[in-house]
Amino acid sequence: MSTVGQDRPDLLAMLPEEVDALFLDIGLPRYRSAQVVEWLYVHGARSFDEMTNLPKSLRETLSKDLTITNLQTLKVAVSRDRTKKFLFGLTDGAAIETVLLPEGERSTACISTQVGCAFGCLFCASGAGGLARNLTAGEIVDQARKAKFDADAGRLTNIVVMGMGEPLANYEATTKAVRIFLHERGLALGGRRITISTAGFVPGIRRLAADDLPVRVALSLHAADNRTRNKLMPINRKYPLEQVIDSCTELGRRRTPLTLEYMLIFEINDSFDDAARLADIAHALKAKVNLIPYNPVPGGRYRAPSEERVLRFQARLREAGVLAFIRRSRGTDIDAACGQLRQSASREGHG
Ligand code: SAH
Numbered sequence: 001m002s003t004v005g006q007d008r009p010d011l012l013a014m015l016p017e018e019v020d021a022l023f024l025d026i027g028l029p030r031y032r033s034a035q036v037v038e039w040l041y042v043h044g045a046r047s048f049d050e051m052t053n054l055p056k057s058l059r060e061t062l063s064k065d066l067t068i069t070n071l072q073t074l075k076v077a078v079s080r081d082r083t084k085k086f087l088f089g090l091t092d093g094a095a096i097e098t099v100l101l102p103e104g105e106r107s108t109a110c111i112s113t114q115v116g117c118a119f120g121c122l123f124c125a126s127g128a129g130g131l132a133r134n135l136t137a138g139e140i141v142d143q144a145r146k147a148k149f150d151a152d153a154g155r156l157t158n159i160v161v162m163g164m165g166e167p168l169a170n171y172e173a174t175t176k177a178v179r180i181f182l183h184e185r186g187l188a189l190g191g192r193r194i195t196i197s198t199a200g201f202v203p204g205i206r207r208l209a210a211d212d213l214p215v216r217v218a219l220s221l222h223a224a225d226n227r228t229r230n231k232l233m234p235i236n237r238k239y240p241l242e243q244v245i246d247s248c249t250e251l252g253r254r255r256t257p258l259t260l261e262y263m264l265i266f267e268i269n270d271s272f273d274d275a276a277r278l279a280d281i282a283h284a285l286k287a288k289v290n291l292i293p294y295n296p297v298p299g300g301r302y303r304a305p306s307e308e309r310v311l312r313f314q315a316r317l318r319e320a321g322v323l324a325f326i327r328r329s330r331g332t333d334i335d336a337a338c339g340q341l342r343q344s345a346s347r348e349g350h351g
Contacts, residue, residue: 012138016185044149069138083331109147114165140177168204209250224277279320
């Protein structure tokens with residue numbers, strides 16, 4: 001429940017009813033916790049000091065016994081397409097990334113769940129240095145708050161858990177944060193507006209399938225046969241496609257439709273045969289497919305296919321009766337793909 005290096009309970013890691021219970025425990029009336037929770041999720045308060053309808057003495061007591069995670073903004077980059085990327089510093093000196101994707105008056109936040117990643121997918125910058133640690137629920141929740149209360153956010157309507165890390169490998173903190181996003185006294189978002197993206201961590205998928213969270217799930221498939229997937233995503237050697245597909249079938253029993261993310265890499269996974277195999281998996285899982293042209297990372301060994309090749313791959317899927325969309329990378333001028341800002345910041349000596 002506490003943040004790293006602190007033993008005071010973190011309010012951002014608690015459901016509103018847990019804050020109520022804690023306040024009752026320390027002898028405070030229910031309306032006080034109602035006020036505090038409202039400060040956190042309606043007004044975006046970063047400290048008890050900002051909660052001006054609480055008596056000063058109470059604010060002082062609360063800040064002695066409790067904490068509110070407050071990520072430090074180390075760097076902000078804004079892209080020509082309005083994509084805004086934040087590099088946040090944690091109390092132990094680590095840094096994580098959060099991306100705000102504005103679209104008209106609304107926006108989506110893309111949030112991280114781990115410092116680094118243990119999975120080491122060959123195309124991804126986040127896992128290049130391995131896993132440092134899991135984020136706490138409070139650190140995950142504060143990313144969404146920082147995005148929601150950013151001046152450029154408009155109305156934050158969607159959250160995608162697709163930043164650094166594997167969310168289902170940090171299951172407790174991630175699902176706790178998601179419950180706060182869904183809570184009517186929290187961010188009050190609908191389950192269809194929250195997407196958890198997984199590289200195919202089967203124990204996590206099975207746990208989520210048994211859980212009651214009404215969120216969307218995206219599977220980062222990226223290859224439709226074990227040989228290719230083993231090469232791109234080492235996690236596939238431990239949990240091969242058959243198991244991944246099987247666990248996703250369990251997910252399908254709950255009403256949320258599955259999305260398959262498929263990154264197209266030139267001459268690695270973008271052939272006609274790949275499209276046919278992908279179509280079979282999409283049909284088996286009743287999933288739609290998002291095609292993402294590979295976004296080259298510094299020092300990376302892969303290339304993105306041409307526009308024409310991407311369109312042909314999509315056409316092949318559509319001919320096979322699969323719902324397939326092409327997703328353009330956003331913010332490429334500001335290193336907005338996974339782990340790239342942190343990577344370039346550490347080259348510049350930040351984190
Ligand atoms: N671990 C989770 C969530 C984080 S990665 C997962 O794997 O889904 C979020 C998405 O970005 C994944 O689909 C991932 O494969 C993709 N991604 C990573 N590096 C990329 C790159 N260089 N170009 C395009 N997409 C990339």
